[in-house]
Amino acid sequence: MKRKMHFITVILLVVFISATLITGCSKTDEGAEYPEGPITMIVNYGGGGGTDISARAYAKAVEKHLDVPITVVNKEGGVGTTGIIEMLNKKPDGYTFGVATYSPVAIVPHQMDVPYVPEDFSYICGYGQYKxxxxxxxxxxxxxxxxxxxxxxxxxxxxxxxxxxxxxxxxxxxxxxxxxxxxxxxxxxxxxxxxxxxxxxxxxxxxxxxxxxxxxxxxxxxxxxxxVSGDRLEIAPDVPTLQEMGYGIEINSYLGLAAHKDVPEDRMDVLREAFEKAFDDEEFQDVMKKAQIPARFFPAEEWERICIEGYQEAEENLREMGLID
CATH class of the missing domain: 3.40.190.10 (Periplasmic binding protein-like II)
Structure with a gap:
């Protein structure tokens, strides 16, 4: 009888451990599964442009890995800052994140009164470079x-x-x-x-x-x-760059994603993993290629570094140009 009870106890223990392992990877520290429902992605520019097209394609690819719909909402204005502010004003629960392109995060805060600096974000990834x-x-x-x-x-x-x-x-x-x-x-x-x-x-x-x-x-x-990028453009290979014309000028900027810094880290990790897996999605890559946006993946740490260092460099450049005091 004791052997039988011991055998049943072992089976129950195995079942309990297995259930914990299966469900534990999809639960947050707060005990709730994440994501349980739709997520909102705020795009900080209007519909129909390159930022909007690429973001929608990426969201569609990520849905396959999160198993929940991602609703894309455009909030244009303030040279890209309005959508970012809208995102930061939402509850930091992981159910709202946004496109946080390089310029509104790293450059515009030196020129406009906005309620954020690069350290106010929890970064997901960077995913492309503008030309x-x-x-x-x-x-x-x-x-x-x-x-x-x-x-x-x-x-x-x-x-x-x-x-x-x-x-x-x-x-x-x-x-x-x-x-x-x-x-x-x-x-x-x-x-x-x-x-x-x-x-x-x-x-x-x-x-x-x-x-x-x-x-x-x-x-x-x-x-x-x-x-006005560092090299000639694929669509017009005979057209020179400003550098080649002798002006010594070029600009670079990037597309990326971020959320409020107070979103729980385990939920951010779920988003980061999903976006990294979705980056190689064929449909997404095809959209990026057709849009003339070179697809480049920057993990969260690197995307954060690019924005913070860019913020510091922008301040120096704007001051040298006499655009800020």
Whole structure:
């Protein structure tokens, strides 16, 4: 009888341990399974632009690993800061996170009064690098960047241009200082709105990410005057970079994801693991390629380092340019 009771006890113990191992990996320190329901991803730019398209594709890929839906919400404005602030104002329970692109995290806080610094985030990952270009309408009289500069020099008040947020304006601010001209920013809420400003004839040129410019360049409605990234662009290999033109200017920026710093770490780990697994998803990679956004994965620690160091570098650069005190 004792042997039988001992045998039953062993079986029950094995069942208990097995159940603990199976369910323990999906439970948080608070004891509740995570995620139990839908998660919201806030995109900090408007719909239809490269940031929005890539974020939606990534969210779709991640759903396969979390087994819950991810609702994507666009909150544009404040050169990318409005959506980030919206995300930080939500309950830090892991059910809201957002696209926290490099510029609104590392650059804009030096120029606008925003209620955050890079240390206020818990980082998920970085997942892409923006490429930028200067574009005009196909029938524009401007054939080169030098043409733009001369026109700005001759026109009272200079030339206006559109861009959806930093770091794009850095290009024109640096050109303005180098050439002693005025290039006046008309800020927009998204890449799609930036394109509309040019297509509607409201500005003579724009500075935008290649994912937003690509369809218009392919259709022949726009022309690229320069790559403002470190290398020539795949879609226009004959168009030189500003570096090659002798201006010594380039900009780099990245796409990434973050949540409120108070989200429990075990829940952040669930998100980080899911996004890392989803990065190689074929559909997501295809969207990134078509959008002309080079896909690059930065683990949470590296993405955090990039943003914090970028914040420090931006302060130095902006001060040197006379844009902040």
């Amino acid at each position: 930028y270009g200067i574009a005009v309408l196909d029938d524009s009289p401007f054939e080169t960047v030098e043409d733009l500069i001369e026109a700005a020099r001759e026109k009272d008040g200079g030339l206006s241009y559109a861009a959806s947020g930093y770091p794009q304006p850095f290009i024109c601010e640096k050109l303005s200082k180098l050439e002693d001209i005025e290039l006046v920013l008309v800020p927009t809420g998204s890449g799609a709105e930036t394109n509309t400003m040019l297509m509607g004839g409201h500005v003579p040129f724009i500075v935008a990410i290649m994912s937003d410019l690509k369809p218009f360049i392919e259709s022949g409605e726009m022309r690229l005057l320069a790559s």
